[in-house]
Amino acid sequence: MRIALLSREPGNYSNRRLVEAAEARGHVIEVLDTNRCYMRITSHMAEVHYDGKVLPRFDAVIPRIGASVTAYGAAVLRQFAATGAYCLNDAAGIVASRDKLLAHQILAQARIPMPVTAFANSPKVTRDLINLAGEAPVVVKLQQSTQGRGVVLAETRKAAESLIDAFRGLEANFLVQSFIKEASGADTRLLVIGNKVVGAMQRQAQEGEFRSNLHRGGQALAIKASKEQMSIARKATRQLGLAVAGVDLVDSADGPLVLEVNSSPGLQGIEAASGADIASLVIQHIERHVRTLGPARDVKATRTPSE
Numbered sequence: 001m002r003i004a005l006l007s008r009e010p011g012n013y014s015n016r017r018l019v020e021a022a023e024a025r026g027h028v029i030e031v032l033d034t035n036r037c038y039m040r041i042t043s044h045m046a047e048v049h050y051d052g053k054v055l056p057r058f059d060a061v062i063p064r065i066g067a068s069v070t071a072y073g074a075a076v077l078r079q080f081a082a083t084g085a086y087c088l089n090d091a092a093g094i095v096a097s098r099d100k101l102l103a104h105q106i107l108a109q110a111r112i113p114m115p116v117t118a119f120a121n122s123p124k125v126t127r128d129l130i131n132l133a134g135e136a137p138v139v140v141k142l143q144q145s146t147q148g149r150g151v152v153l154a155e156t157r158k159a160a161e162s163l164i165d166a167f168r169g170l171e172a173n174f175l176v177q178s179f180i181k182e183a184s185g186a187d188t189r190l191l192v193i194g195n196k197v198v199g200a201m202q203r204q205a206q207e208g209e210f211r212s213n214l215h216r217g218g219q220a221l222a223i224k225a226s227k228e229q230m231s232i233a234r235k236a237t238r239q240l241g242l243a244v245a246g247v248d249l250v251d252s253a254d255g256p257l258v259l260e261v262n263s264s265p266g267l268q269g270i271e272a273a274s275g276a277d278i279a280s281l282v283i284q285h286i287e288r289h290v291r292t293l294g295p296a297r298d299v300k301a302t303r304t305p306s307e
Helices: 013-024 067-082 091-098 100-109 123-132 157-169 227-239 268-274 278-293
Strands: 002-006 028-032 037-040 047-050 060-063 138-142 151-154 174-178 186-193 196-204 219-222 244-252 255-262
Touching: 002 013, 002 067, 013 028, 013 268, 013 278, 037 067, 047 067, 060 067, 060 278, 067 091, 091 100, 100 174, 100 227, 100 255, 123 157, 123 174, 138 157, 151 157, 157 174, 186 227, 186 268, 186 278, 196 227, 196 268, 196 278, 219 268, 227 244, 227 255, 268 278
Parallel strands: 002 028, 002 060
Antiparallel strands: 037 047, 138 151, 138 174, 186 196, 186 244, 196 219, 244 255
């Protein structure tokens, strides 16, 4: 197969592992900077251009699109799909997962458990917004935050009101969620590929920190996920229309709750904790799906456009 990997960070761990896994299985994989892709849109032939040249057709595309370029990256991905390429996660699923409000609404409609979440536009309902989330302490999240950025714990009502007013002053869209105190700064990341949980780890926040993200210094430990956790993770992934996702769950007094569904999950933490070759499982999933679309074309190895 010829595979395109869309990313602005070709040298990071996840991208290196995906390239290694694809090449080890005999495929040609090219790393493309999402922002350097552009498109010619016509009614008879879809084209994606890159640095002044028309790109060849790809059998599959692995999107690892940064949150800062979600809208443009989704447009590029739709164009690749129009050429007939299989997209590991499609544009609609990525956009839905990145918009925390939309993602929570989709999951809520499917009766998937999550922390109580409140959203409003009017500054006149700040106090009631906090009440809807279940009183302080509450968590205030930017609607498109990633890796724990833009996620703040307000321990008192006054702090929550001040934080909400500050976010509104910046014209930022945000959610207010109940704080799951009994989780004690821990959550569980489950990696789902093709409706199967292939890895699980528990992340523990540093002392004095409530965010367990590894980018925030959290520690990871491999665990065996429960049947309930795996069922929730698979269902959340399906509801958002994703083939691959990192689903973050927090244990509450009422059972596991979905915190977030990540459409471009990092591989370093989950591979290190679980010992699983997640990158190869991703490539194998692509192989199975592309075979259902038709025979792969013979290709010759080429240098990546990033070289």
